[in-house]
Amino acid sequence: xxxxxxxxxxxxxxxxxxxxxxxxxxxxxxxxxxxxxxxxxxxxxxxxxxxxxxxxxxxxxxxxxxxxxxxxxxxxxxxxxxxxxxxxxxxxxxxxxxxxxxxxxxxxxxxxxxxxxxxxxxxxxxxxxxxxxxxxxxxxxxxxxxxxxxxxxxxxxxxxxxxxxxxxxxxxxxxxxxxxxxxxxxxxxxxxxxxxxxxxxxxxxxxxxxxxxxxxxxxxxxxxxxxxxxxxxxxxxxxxxxxxxxxxxxxxxxxxxxxxxxxxxxxxxxxxxxxxxxxxxxxxxxxxxxxxxxxxxxxxxxxxxx
Amino acid sequence: xxxxxxxxxxxxxxxxxxxxxxxxxxxxxxxxxxxxxxxxxxxxxxxxxxxxxxxxxxxxxxxxxxxxxxxxxxxxxxxxxxxxxxxxxxxxxxxxxxxxxxxxxxxxxxxxxxxxxxxxxxxxxxxxxxxxxxxxxxxxxxxxxxxxxxxxxxxxxxxxxxxxxxxxxxxxxxxxxxxxxxxxxxxxxxxxxxxxxxxxxxxxxxxxxxxxxxxxxxxxxxxxxxxxxxxxxxxxxxxxxxxxxxxxxxxxxxxxxxxxxxxxxxxxxxxxxxxxxxxxxxxxxxxxxxxxxxxxxxxxxxxxxx
Numbered sequence: 001x002x003x004x005x006x007x008x009x010x011x012x013x014x015x016x017x018x019x020x021x022x023x024x025x026x027x028x029x030x031x032x033x034x035x036x037x038x039x040x041x042x043x044x045x046x047x048x049x050x051x052x053x054x055x056x057x058x059x060x061x062x063x064x065x066x067x068x069x070x071x072x073x074x075x076x077x078x079x080x081x082x083x084x085x086x087x088x089x090x091x092x093x094x095x096x097x098x099x100x101x102x103x104x105x106x107x108x109x110x111x112x113x114x115x116x117x118x119x120x121x122x123x124x125x126x127x128x129x130x131x132x133x134x135x136x137x138x139x140x141x142x143x144x145x146x147x148x149x150x151x152x153x154x155x156x157x158x159x160x161x162x163x164x165x166x167x168x169x170x171x172x173x174x175x176x177x178x179x180x181x182x183x184x185x186x187x188x189x190x191x192x193x194x195x196x197x198x199x200x201x202x203x204x205x206x207x208x209x210x211x212x213x214x215x216x217x218x219x220x221x222x223x224x225x226x227x228x229x230x231x232x233x234x235x236x237x238x239x240x241x242x243x244x245x246x247x248x249x250x251x252x253x254x255x256x257x258x259x260x261x262x263x264x265x266x267x268x269x270x271x272x273x274x275x276x277x278x279x280x281x282x283x284x285x286x287x288x289x290x291x292x293x294x295x296x297x298x299x300x301x302x303x304x305x306x
Numbered sequence: 307x308x309x310x311x312x313x314x315x316x317x318x319x320x321x322x323x324x325x326x327x328x329x330x331x332x333x334x335x336x337x338x339x340x341x342x343x344x345x346x347x348x349x350x351x352x353x354x355x356x357x358x359x360x361x362x363x364x365x366x367x368x369x370x371x372x373x374x375x376x377x378x379x380x381x382x383x384x385x386x387x388x389x390x391x392x393x394x395x396x397x398x399x400x401x402x403x404x405x406x407x408x409x410x411x412x413x414x415x416x417x418x419x420x421x422x423x424x425x426x427x428x429x430x431x432x433x434x435x436x437x438x439x440x441x442x443x444x445x446x447x448x449x450x451x452x453x454x455x456x457x458x459x460x461x462x463x464x465x466x467x468x469x470x471x472x473x474x475x476x477x478x479x480x481x482x483x484x485x486x487x488x489x490x491x492x493x494x495x496x497x498x499x500x501x502x503x504x505x506x507x508x509x510x511x512x513x514x515x516x517x518x519x520x521x522x523x524x525x526x527x528x529x530x531x532x533x534x535x536x537x538x539x540x541x542x543x544x545x546x547x548x549x550x551x552x553x554x555x556x557x558x559x560x561x562x563x564x565x566x567x568x569x570x571x572x573x574x575x576x577x578x579x580x581x582x583x584x585x586x587x588x589x590x591x592x593x594x595x596x597x598x599x600x601x602x603x604x605x606x607x608x609x610x611x612x
Contacts, residue, residue, distance in 0.1 A: 142477060145497065148504040149473040167455040171448060173547045198454040241479045248612065 006099050006290075008073040010059070011283030012052055014039025015080050015106050021055040022280045023063055031065070034058030039106075040080035041087040048079060049094050070097040075159035076286030077101060078109025078279055083141060102290045106279060107132045108139045113282025114251040114275040121247035122275075123238055126254030127207040129154035131242045142241050147203045155197070155207030155256055161227055162209045167194060169223075177223040179216040183209065214259040231256075232263035239268045249273040312481045312596075313403045314379040316365070317589030318358055320345025321386050327361040328586045329369050329379070338372070340364030345412075346386035347393040354385060355400050376403040382593030383407055384415025384585055389447060408596045412585060413438045414445045419588025420557040420581040427553035428581075429544055432560030433513045435460035437548045450545050453509045459540035461513030461562055467533055468515045473500060475529075483529040485522040488516065520565040537562075538569035545574045555579040 008031070011022045012206065019039035023031045034055035051115045060067060075098040082088050082105035092103060111122045111132040121133040128151045130144030143150050151157050167185035169176035170191065187194040197205075216224035242250055250271050254262065314337070317328045325345035329337045340361035345354045366373060381404040388394050388411035398409060408425050417428045418436040427439040434457045436450030449456050457463050472489035475482035476497065495501040503511075522530035548556055558567065567575065583591075 142479060145473070145501055146505075147478075148507070149470055149501055150477070151468075152474065152479070163457075164455055167451065168458065168543075171451075171456070171547070172550070173448060173458070173543050195451055195455055199452075201454070237474075237479050241477070244478070 005072045006072055008065075008069060009284055009287040010056065010070075010073050010075040010098065011109075011287060012039070012055070012075060012077040012079070013106055013109060013279035013283050014048065014052060014078060014082075015039045016043070019051050019055055019079075020280055021052065021059050022061040022284060023056075023065075024284060028284070030233045032059035032062030034062070038080075041084065041091055042081035045087070045091050045094060048091065049096070052077070052079075053097070067097070070180075071099050073098050073100075074287045074290050075101040076109065076283040076288070076290075078106040078283045078286065079103060080106050082106065083108060083139070096264050100290050102286050104139070104286060107141065107144065108134070109282035109286055110253060110279040111139070111251075111282065112285050113277040113279050114253065115249075116281075117285045118278040120249050120251070120273070121241065121242045121245075122251045122253050123235065123257075124155055124254040125155070125235060125252065125256035125260060127155050127204050129157075129235075129238065131238045131250075131256075133242055133245050133247050135246050140245055142238055142245070147206075151203070151262075153238060153256075154203075155210035156203035157177075157206075157234070158213060158227060158231045158256075159206035159209035161230070162213050163194070163198060163206065165223060165227065167191070167198075170194075175223070177216075177221050177259045178219070179213065179221045179224040179227075182212065182216070210256060211259075217263075228260070228263055232260055235260055236264060236268045239264075239271055243271060247271070253277040308516065312373060312378055312380040314371075315585045315590055316362065316376075316379050316381040316404065317359070317385040317415075317593060318345070318381060318385070319412055319415060319585040319589050320354065320358060320384060320388075322349070324347045324387075325361055325428040326358050326586055327358065327365050328360075328590065329365040329371075330590060334590070338365035338368030342367070344386075347390065347397055348387035351393070351397050351400060354397065356381070356401070356436055358385075359403070359528075368544060373403065377405050379404050380406040380593045380596050381408070382415065382589040382591065382596075383409045384412040384589045384592065385409060386412050388412065389445070406596050408592050410445070410592060411447075413447065413450065414440070415588035415592055416559060416585040417445070417557075417588065418591045419583040419585050420559065422554075422587075423591040425554070426579075427551075427556045428550045428559050429541065429548065429556055429563075430560040431459055431461070431541060431558065431562035431566060433461050433510050434464075435541075435544065435560075437544045437556075439548055439551050441552050441555050448544055448551070453512075457509070457565075459537050459544060459562075460509075461516035462509035463512075464519060464533060464537045464539070464562075465512035465515035466507075467536070468519050469500070469504060471529060472532065473497070473504075476500075481529070483522075483527050484525070485527045485530040486521065488518065488522070516562060517565075522564075523569075533565070534569055538566055541566055542570060542574045545570075545577055549577060550601040553577070557581040 013020045021034045036051040036054035039051045088103045111134045119135040123131045131142035133140040166180040168174040169180035217228040315330050319326045327340045343357040343359035345357045394409045417440045425441040429437045437448035439446040472486040474480040475486035519530050523534040
């Protein structure tokens with residue numbers, strides 16, 4: 001199979017919640033899109049492939065193309081946990097139907113998309129948190145090791161601090177505020193119910209409280225302000241690290257990106273630039289870096305910065 | 307069965323790790339002691355009774371008394387989770403072999419013992435944390451709701467902050483120090499190993515790092531000092547709450563009591579008094595409050611302050 005046969009490009013943005021795909025021709029004209037379930041390599045290689053192929057089937061349908069077209073497609077796959085070489089390589093061993101495939105993590109394709117393939121960094125502040133720096137053809141990540149040890153500045157950590165703080169106010173150990181009252185009210189002032197909830201709460205459950213904290217901080221609730229400022233300090237430490245690693249500019253991404261911006265001090269907020277494209281755009285750029293028809297699961301550094 | 311038949315007193319200090327018992331005569335002369343496994347009502351009523359009876363059998367053996375002596379014994383049982391009325395009452399429904407039994411929590415008997423049955427408060431800083439105030443025949447608790455929502459100032463929370471901080475230093479997000487290096491070395495600088503450990507770590511596992519932090523704080527390690535000071539501020543908030551509830555004096559107890567004292571500011575450290583007796587002493591005082599031969603699972607407030 002020769003390079004000229006790869007007439008289609010497929011971008012895949014796969015995360016822990018779902019995956020999006022976009023199919024284009026070599027000129028970037030969008031032919032079709034699709035959406036399916038989680039595509040996290042750490043949670044299963046087969047289930048990830050299943051999600052990706054589900055979404056791809058939709059895109060092919062929209063493009064009115066037969067599945068045989070995939071053999072003429074170069075896929076750029078941004079998959080959660082795709083930064084783990086072992087998982088990435090194992091996934092590449094499955095029977096992928098694509099003419100060629102390049103695999104990286106969802107955060108790495110988001111970084112490519114945000115800076116249109118050029119050098120730059122992103123800081124994702126969502127349920128978790130992670131920084132990615134792309135420079136000189138290399139990706140360096142900061143954080144992103146999950147709730148137990150990492151994820152400072154994330155919605156999950158902010159939410160947990162908020163619920164703990166509300167509980168402490170209920171106990172009379174720390175001052176109460178409109179925010180702490182609202183949180184306690186959601187549990188009908190029942191400490192046992194709160195404990196039961198907290199004991200089984202997952203990061204996404206803690207993170208559900210983050211929007212409330214930002215809303216109350218805007219109204220100058222003192223506890224909310226303190227919590228949001230702590231969260232902003234954590235984000236600043238990650239920005240500082242990205243800068244120390246060589247980042248000239250950073251795109252803030254994820255659900256907490258816009259809410260946290262007003263709490264970042266100037267030396268940090270001046271680092272920020274708007275994203276030029278989304279993760280799907282980055283995944284398509286990744287696909288475009290693959291010039292050969294030979295299947296490869298690894299992007300060559302030199303191809304990223306050409 | 308009449309009151310005069312209750313010629314023995316049994317004190318039980320039952321916690322999550324193990325239970326101790328002490329058997330005395332009515333004058334307080336120690337006849338025998340025993341030790342057995344966990345006695346936490348929240349983890350099982352039958353297993354708690356099993357532990358207590360194991361320890362009691364040892365005490366009877368040391369006292370050279372037959373088990374029939376238990377019918378002439380008034381037991382004061384301080385059991386983990388004994389402050390939960392439902393559990394306390396359910397435990398009292400089991401076939402207890404004692405002539406009479408009074409049940410409270412292990413923290414409450416510790417408070418009785420510390421102040422020799424008089425009004426006063428304790429703050430336990432161990433793997434978890436809890437304040438108990440005993441005044442006017444009533445017990446009021448502060449905190450003690452576990453790792454997810456509560457336990458500020460405890461070894462588990464201090465240990466978790468320490469490991470998180472060390473991980474953050476390994477990532478270059480926060481400054482490193484001798485302390486963070488030592489923690490990282492314990493995991494051979496392997497982030498995946500650290501993550502695996504943290505994901506399954508229980509409060510007692512996190513708490514294993516607390517002694518190291520105090521040791522390094524004494525050597526002026528800046529990160530250790532910051533962590534210990536945060537822990538001291540949390541303890542001060544609990545002391546403040548106990549004072550607001552009416553405590554005139556507080557005994558600091560548990561494994562972190564001595565290490566944290568040098569970091570408490572004067573307005574708080576002047577509240578502190580040494581303990582007059584231990585939890586077993588308190589459990590025996592609890593037994594002594596029971597004047598009747600009728601089994602009761604609830605201490606009458608008026609009997610505590612007589």
